[in-house]
Amino acid sequence: MSGLPSPSPRLRDQHDYLRLLGARIAGTAANQMLMVALGWQVYEITTSAWALGFVGLAQFLPALLFTLPAGHLVDRHDRRLMLAASLGLQALVALTLAWGSAQGWVDARWILGTSVLLGVARAVQMPALQALTPSLVPPVLLPRAVAASSSVMQGAIVIGPALGGAIYGAAATLEPGRFGAAPGAVMVYLAALVMLLLSIGAVALLRHRATFERTAAASWASVTAGLRFIWQRPVMLGAISLDLFAVLLGGATALLPIFAKDILEIGPQGLGLLRSAPAAGAVLVGLVIARRGIERHAGAWLLGAVAVFGVSMVGFGLARSAALAFVMLALSGAADMISVVIRQSLVQLETPEDMRGRVGAVNSVFIGASNQLGEFESGATAALLGPVGSVLLGGFGTIAVVLLWWRLFPALAQRDRLRTG
Incomplete structure (x- = not known):
C-alpha cells in the first residue's frame, strides 16, 4: 500500500478552515448590517453627503494608525485571540x-465616534484573518481557499445588508416604545450583536496553533518589515496599489443612501439590496473560480477585471431604475471578485509564514484606504459635484488608473501563473 499515491487534499476536509469560514460569514454579515444602519441613521439625522463621507474617514484614520502595529502583534501572538478581540470590540x-x-441619545457625533472603534477593530481583524487562512490549508489549495473564502464573505455581504435593510424598514413602522424613537436602528444593531457573538464562538473552536518562533522584539524595523517586503516585489506592489486607487476612485458605497432615498426612491429596504448587489455578483464569480481556478494570464485578468469595475460604476451612475442600478453594482462586484482572488493569492503565496501578519497588515492598510478613505472621497466629491457626478468621475478615473498601471508595472501585466514555484 505504501506505493499508492496520497489522495489529493480537499477543502471540505480542512476542518479548521471551515470553522474560520463560519466565523467570517457571521462577522461579515454583522458588519454589513451595522453599515446599513449607520449609513441610513446618519443620513436621516444630517441629510448630508459630507456626513456619510466622514463615517468612512472615521473608520480609515484609526486603521491607518494601528494596522501596522497590529500586524506585528499578529505575528507574535495567538492569531485566534487577536481575531476574537477584534470581533468583541465590534460587538461592544x-x-x-x-x-x-x-x-x-445617539446622534451624528456618536455615530462618528463608534465608527472610529470599528476602524480600530478592523485594523486587527484583517491581518489576523489574512495570516490565519494560509496556515489552515495546504499551499496547493490556497488559491481555491481564497476564492471560497471570498465567495462566502461576499455571500454574507449579500445577506447582511439585505437583512439589515429589511429589519430596519420593518421595525421602523413600529410605534415608538420599548425600542425608542429609532426602532429600526435598534433592531438592526441587536441582530448584528447576535451575529458577532456567533462569530466569536466559531473562532473559539479553532484548534490551529502557529509553530514558528516569535522571538523578534518590537521595533520600527520589525513593524515596517511588511512595507519593505512588498516594496521590493513589483508584482505584489502593483497588484495591491491597483486595488487601492481603483476602489478609492470608483467605490460608491458611501453614496448609496443618497441614491436609495433621493434618486431611486426605494427606501431602506432598497438600500439593503443595493449594498447587497456587488456581493451577489461576487458570489457567482467566486464559486466559478473556486471550482475552476485561474490558471493562466493572471496579470491580464487582474487589470481587465479592474477596468470592468470602472465601466460598471459609470453605468451605475447613469442608471435611473433600481433594476439597472442593481445589475451595474452586481457587475462591479463580479469584477472585483476576480481582482480580490488574484491579489490575495499573489500576496499569500509569496509571503513566508513568519511575515504573514505584517504583510497582511500592509495589505489591510491599502484595502482600508480604498474602502474607508474612498467613502470620504465619494462624500466630498458628491458635496461638490453631486452624487451622480461623483460616481461618474470615479468610474472614469478607475479606467485611467488601469491604463497607467499597465505601463508602470509591466511585470504585473505579464504575470502568467499565480504560483511561480
Missing part, C-alpha cells in the same frame, strides 16, 4: 449603538 459597538438608539 453594536451593543452601545442599540442602547443609545433606544434611549434617544
Whole structure:
C-alpha cells in the first residue's frame, strides 16, 4: 500500500478552515448590517453627503494608525485571540449603538465616534484573518481557499445588508416604545450583536496553533518589515496599489443612501439590496473560480477585471431604475471578485509564514484606504459635484488608473501563473 499515491487534499476536509469560514460569514454579515444602519441613521439625522463621507474617514484614520502595529502583534501572538478581540470590540459597538438608539441619545457625533472603534477593530481583524487562512490549508489549495473564502464573505455581504435593510424598514413602522424613537436602528444593531457573538464562538473552536518562533522584539524595523517586503516585489506592489486607487476612485458605497432615498426612491429596504448587489455578483464569480481556478494570464485578468469595475460604476451612475442600478453594482462586484482572488493569492503565496501578519497588515492598510478613505472621497466629491457626478468621475478615473498601471508595472501585466514555484 505504501506505493499508492496520497489522495489529493480537499477543502471540505480542512476542518479548521471551515470553522474560520463560519466565523467570517457571521462577522461579515454583522458588519454589513451595522453599515446599513449607520449609513441610513446618519443620513436621516444630517441629510448630508459630507456626513456619510466622514463615517468612512472615521473608520480609515484609526486603521491607518494601528494596522501596522497590529500586524506585528499578529505575528507574535495567538492569531485566534487577536481575531476574537477584534470581533468583541465590534460587538461592544453594536451593543452601545442599540442602547443609545433606544434611549434617544445617539446622534451624528456618536455615530462618528463608534465608527472610529470599528476602524480600530478592523485594523486587527484583517491581518489576523489574512495570516490565519494560509496556515489552515495546504499551499496547493490556497488559491481555491481564497476564492471560497471570498465567495462566502461576499455571500454574507449579500445577506447582511439585505437583512439589515429589511429589519430596519420593518421595525421602523413600529410605534415608538420599548425600542425608542429609532426602532429600526435598534433592531438592526441587536441582530448584528447576535451575529458577532456567533462569530466569536466559531473562532473559539479553532484548534490551529502557529509553530514558528516569535522571538523578534518590537521595533520600527520589525513593524515596517511588511512595507519593505512588498516594496521590493513589483508584482505584489502593483497588484495591491491597483486595488487601492481603483476602489478609492470608483467605490460608491458611501453614496448609496443618497441614491436609495433621493434618486431611486426605494427606501431602506432598497438600500439593503443595493449594498447587497456587488456581493451577489461576487458570489457567482467566486464559486466559478473556486471550482475552476485561474490558471493562466493572471496579470491580464487582474487589470481587465479592474477596468470592468470602472465601466460598471459609470453605468451605475447613469442608471435611473433600481433594476439597472442593481445589475451595474452586481457587475462591479463580479469584477472585483476576480481582482480580490488574484491579489490575495499573489500576496499569500509569496509571503513566508513568519511575515504573514505584517504583510497582511500592509495589505489591510491599502484595502482600508480604498474602502474607508474612498467613502470620504465619494462624500466630498458628491458635496461638490453631486452624487451622480461623483460616481461618474470615479468610474472614469478607475479606467485611467488601469491604463497607467499597465505601463508602470509591466511585470504585473505579464504575470502568467499565480504560483511561480
